[in-house]
Amino acid sequence: MNHDDENELFSRLEKEISADSSPDSGGEVVDLDKARSARAQSADSRAAESPDSTRAGSGDSEDTESADPDKTVLVDRPAPASAGPGYLGRLRSARRRDVVPVWLRSVSELKTATAWVARHYTHSAGYHALRSPVYAARLTLQAPVGAAKFIGSTLRWVTDAEGAPVRAAAVRREDAGEYLALSRKRDGRVRLRSIITVLAMFFGIGTALAIYVLAPGWLQAISVGALVAALGFNGRRADAPVINRAVEMPKATKLTSDIVLRALGALGIAPINQAQAKGRDGFEFTAPITRDGPGWRAEGNLPYGVTVTDVIERRDKLASGLRRPLGCVWPEAVPDEHTGRLVLWVGDQDMSSTKKPKWPLLTSGSVDLFKPVPYGTDQRGRWVNVTLMYIAGVIGAIPRMGKTFLLRLLLLMAALDARAELHTYDMKGTGDLDPVGNAVSHRHAAGDDDESIQYALNDFRALREELRRRTKVIRSLPRDICPESKVTSALADKRSLGLHPIVIGVDECQVLFEHPDYGKEFEEIATDLVKRGPATGIVLLLATQRPDAKALPTGISANASARWCLKVMGQLENDMVLGTSAYKRGVRATMFSWGDKGIHYFVGEGSDARIVGSVYVDGPTADAIGARARKAREKAGLLSGYALGEEPQTAETSYDLLADILAVVPAKEAKAWSETVVARLAELRPDTYEGWEPDGLAAALKPHGISTIQVGRRVDGKVVNRRGIARTDITTAIAECDGKRDAS
């Protein structure tokens, strides 16, 4: 059909549709049977007339049966010649499957597997060697029974005992002909078997005599031993094996399509159940079920309208349907595919109990923070890397799931880059970060007492200054040295520039952000560090056990580029840590079980959310790694601050904000807008106040008991209200402070 014909057909159809929808077209009583047959004829003739045209949509369902055959509407228009990508286009966007599976390409995985196999067989050999005398005694004791069984079965064979029931049946039926035929057969068989037995006896006795007379003692011993062992083995009882198992292998059944379909059918998802009730699969496999690392991988399309999220939500039911522990069952969505494409990976063992490969940095090695470093393994046991530079990260979880261990692991990795300056804050105060803090940290505090808070505040203020200094340095660098306007590994090496990595780790960061006096200021500085820090070589890692808007202010959670979420209880916490609508997309840390310690979703490193089990580094091991990092720093002359024994500066920094405000707001000016005050302060002390915002001023005044107020000013004849300060509030606060000082 050419395009003119098509157009004609469509215009006719459009006319028919408009005629159909005209008011006087309704209300007619029709004979449905007649209408159907007429419609079928019409469709046939139209199909003959237009072989290109596709399915006539409205006639598909009886419910939507059209009364008038001529009123059928084509819903699938003929495809234009250029519809969809061409062959080359499809080739270009095709997903190629790996020729060699990923797990076979990994040398470390191969090494680990080889070591495991070697250890397995060494263990088995040792186990059986120790028990061999017991096995020998058991076999000897069972040998008489074995000999009797052997003689009995030989006699039954020679006498054709297995044919006896058939012959007996012939006798019962009094069928003389059949009985005679059977007897003749039996006689021939008995004759032949007797000859074979006699020959075998002669051969056996002859061999035995020969060994007895001619063979050396050791051969005789071996022969007797083998005979006894064989007879003993023949005499074994089914319920008492001679040899015990040295290793109890975990039972991992092969994943088959039947098992997958059974499990999907058990989820209670209506479209799957309906399809299966009609004898269909309810799941369309798009690739064969294959071995993938230490588990099986199935991939396919769920029915229309069912999403992978629906399956993830029912992971426990899926595990029940698969008859596998929960920690073995990992349904996942496929990035860049439609939301109904499911990849189901079923591990041989529970992820939390699977033995992990040795962490490459456990006993040796150093880190370049600008390069990816392995920090955990995925379900398939493959290493997952993280590049700590250019990120700001948040870690969230309910208590006791491994959040602190994970933060400490990341900080230990940072410690292993001697250039990195660490600022570690353990606001829980249990000393979990001491292995890093005491060994290498430039600034370190533990606990939520006033002293620690003040120490952290001073440090945060200094970090803000450092951030500003760095932005200026980067701006001043020539393009060829700093082409991307961000710190690079080479720039970090140049000590004179002072652009080395700074890694700040805060455990239980809600303690800072919810502080009644300084919370706002901490939040403001941290938000700045999260936004501008990554490009300037400053990395902020925040961990919290209560990921809500107060503990993790939205300015921070929205801008974090790396996210680690261990088990959380609800959608809100999930999305706070993993990003807006992560839960909806099926990235749900709520599915982790209580035993999944250290297992988390990791979003970052330019990829979609991945499930990772972080490396487990306990306290003593962390101490050892910390000591190693310290040694490297000492060698490079880079140990500084707290780790060098520098006394903490817990006093307020030297400037006096209130006095400075009085200096810039003269007595005749009773009130001033905050923006005017910060501009004048920046002029007075650029090093301290440059970059301050009105909000920052409000936050800094709060600890002094001063709140900003509405200040009206006449601008171009109109009154404009903005936040500002009253000079009397400042003088009163100073007087109160002086009074207190005098009294003390």
Ligand SMILES: Nc1ncnc2c1ncn2[C@@H]1O[C@H](COP(=O)(O)OP(=O)(O)OP(=O)(O)O)[C@@H](O)[C@H]1O
């Ligand atoms: N990667 C891991 N693998 C296995 N077990 C781990 C891992 N990380 C942590 N654990 C276990 O989980 C326990 C809790 O870890 P951690 O102290 O880090 O939890 P937390 O979430 O910080 O708890 P809290 O909120 O109470 O501080 C640890 O004692 C440790 O035994």
